[in-house]
Amino acid sequence: MKRVVSVSLGSSRRDHRLELELLGQPVLIERIGCDGDVARTRQLYRELDGKVDAFGVGGMDLGLRVYDKYYPLHAARKTVQDVQQTPLVDGDGVRGIVERGVMQRVEAEIGDELHPKRAMITTAVDRFDMALSFHDAGYDTVYCDLMFSLGLPIPIRTLRTLRIVAATLLPVLGHLPFSMLYPIGEKQDIIVPKWERWYRWATVIAGDFNYIRRHIPERLDGKSIVTNTTTPEDMEMLRQRGVKYLITSTPRLEGRTFGTNVMEALLVALAGKGRPLSHEEVLEMMQQVDISPTIVRLN
Numbered sequence: 001m002k003r004v005v006s007v008s009l010g011s012s013r014r015d016h017r018l019e020l021e022l023l024g025q026p027v028l029i030e031r032i033g034c035d036g037d038v039a040r041t042r043q044l045y046r047e048l049d050g051k052v053d054a055f056g057v058g059g060m061d062l063g064l065r066v067y068d069k070y071y072p073l074h075a076a077r078k079t080v081q082d083v084q085q086t087p088l089v090d091g092d093g094v095r096g097i098v099e100r101g102v103m104q105r106v107e108a109e110i111g112d113e114l115h116p117k118r119a120m121i122t123t124a125v126d127r128f129d130m131a132l133s134f135h136d137a138g139y140d141t142v143y144c145d146l147m148f149s150l151g152l153p154i155p156i157r158t159l160r161t162l163r164i165v166a167a168t169l170l171p172v173l174g175h176l177p178f179s180m181l182y183p184i185g186e187k188q189d190i191i192v193p194k195w196e197r198w199y200r201w202a203t204v205i206a207g208d209f210n211y212i213r214r215h216i217p218e219r220l221d222g223k224s225i226v227t228n229t230t231t232p233e234d235m236e237m238l239r240q241r242g243v244k245y246l247i248t249s250t251p252r253l254e255g256r257t258f259g260t261n262v263m264e265a266l267l268v269a270l271a272g273k274g275r276p277l278s279h280e281e282v283l284e285m286m287q288q289v290d291i292s293p294t295i296v297r298l299n
Contacts, residue, residue, distance in 0.1 A: 002027045002269040003051075006262045007044045008058025009034055009079075009184045010210070014231055018254055022289055023270055029253075029262060031058060036184040041079055050085035053269035056261035057090040060178050064125045064170060065092065066163055071125075071170035075178045087268050087275050091260030093282045094267070094291060098249045098260065099130040102226060102293050103137035106247055109295055113244075114224060116140075120198045122148045122207030124156075125166050130206060130226070130249070135159060139204070147195050148211045149173075149181050155198070183210050193217050209234065216241065221299075229259045239298040246296045263291050 002025055008014075012033035019028050034041040045055065057080060063072040080088055106114070117139045124131040124143040134141045143156040145165065156162050173181060183190075194215040199205060205212060206226040213234070221242035230238075230248055232255045238246055248257040267285040268277055277285065 001025075002053045004029045004054050004056065004262065004265045004269050005048055005052045006031045006056035006058040006259065006265065007034065007041055007048070008032065009036055009038065009041055009178065010059035011035055011188045013189065014229075016231075016254075016256060016258075020253070022266070025270060027266065027269065029258065029266065031258065031262065033059070036179065036187070038079055042082060045080055046082045048086070049083050052086055053272075054265035055080075055083065055086050055088040056259065056263075056265035057088060058259060058261055059184055060090070060182065061092070061126055062090045063092075063174075064128070064166070065096075066125055066128050066166040066170075069167065071166065071174050073174050073178065075176065079178075087265075087273075089261060089264040089268060089276050091262070091264045093277065093279060094264040094286070095127075095249070095260040096129045096279075097282065097286065098291055098293065099127060100133055102130060102247065102249055103133040103139070105293050106226070106295065107137050110224075110245060114203055116203055118142075118202050119204040119206055119226075120144055120202040122205075122211035124162055124207075125170065127207055131159065131162070134204075134206065142198055142202070144195065144198060144207075147198075148207075148215070153195075182208075183214050188213070190214070191216060199223075213237075229257050231256045235296070235298065243298050246298055248294045248296075250291055250294070252294045252296070257294065267291075 010033045012035050015033050016031050060076040062076050063070050119134050119139045119141045121143050123145045143162050146152040146154045188210050196217045199217050204224045209227040219242055222244050224245035226247045250257050250263050
């Protein structure tokens with residue numbers, strides 16, 4: 001049996017284990033949260049290295065890509081530096097494919113219900129392909145990176161400005177502890193409503209779900225959410241707040257979605273090459289394994 005493990009800095013409350021068969025091969029998928037404990041995360045990578053078929057890096061990115069520029073996140077890379085045998089991916093390969101076309105898929109299916117075409121993206125530097133998808137789909141988009149990452153009430157209104165901000169700040173921010181930029185561990189369970197002006201302004205709220213949830217208002221009637229990993233509990237919370245549509249960039253398996261890191265690790269394990277896949281190889285595997293956005297009507 002192929003075994004895929006996502007070791008995450010995130011909350012263990014979101015852990016899940018799933019067995020399925022793909023391409024004629026039995027696969028075990030596991031998500032193990034370490035509640036923000038970096039030492040425990042490193043230990044798990046060491047203990048499982050060489051014993052599983054592929055690692056998904058959960059709860060953090062190894063780097064951020066804006067256009068053709070890649071900015072490494074050094075604290076994240078240090079966390080996985082002991083892995084020597086098992087191929088390890090953070091989902092950037094799959095994310096760059098599925099999120100690049102997510103809004104084109106959404107527009108084709110429910111675009112007539114999404115008016116006015118206004119979107120807020122909580123942080124676009126970690127969802128840059130999604131940002132490009134919104135741009136190409138004709139949305140008036142606000143990029144809220146400075147708000148959600150640094151707490152600065154400064155909206156970014158153009159991709160050009162986002163590119164400048166990324167080039168200016170990411171070489172510095174990439175050396176900070178990941179916890180200073182992103183909610184990890186028990187912080188993922190805390191909701192502090194904030195930036196409500198932009199939640200109200202937008203028709204579509206997009207980005208990493210932990211960011212969306214972190215500052216989500218009590219009511220989001222008629223809004224649509226475009227995000228990544230969600231559980232049945234997350235769906236119920238969004239339903240109670242009045243969200244109309246939940247769009248996730250990956251399929252729903254047994255009631256929940258897994259992150260692109262898990263989906264890419266799954267492809268790596270199924271391919272059996274013992275290494276991360278190239279862009280072309282990811283595309284080829286995705287022709288055999290359906291990894292496409294899921295649209296669910298909640299209200």
